[in-house]
Amino acid sequence: MPLKPEDIQRLLKEELEKPTRGSKSKVDTTIRDYRTWFKLATSMIEEGGEPIKCENPNCQDPRPGDLQVCATINNRLMCRFCFLDGWLLNSENQMRME
16 A cells, blocks of 8 residues: 555654664763763864864863864863863853952
8 A cells, every 4th residue: 555645754754763883972061071072073174175163262181273172162162181170170250250
């Protein structure tokens, strides 16, 4: 017995609503250790081929900017040294007294 278009749409909708296997959970960046760093997506160059550099003005990385490996955390580029040092770990709400 062939399926009707309504049955096909219902089956497709049910398939989309099923939970997927192996979905990656978001990495908790408040834990600042090497294990967390290696779970992050890192890069050395932008899409255009330009080297990226840590955005911390007091960067702890002793290597020159064109050799830095950075991850995007809180929409900012951060090297491993600054990540482990805890840069941007405090939220602005915690720093403000009301």
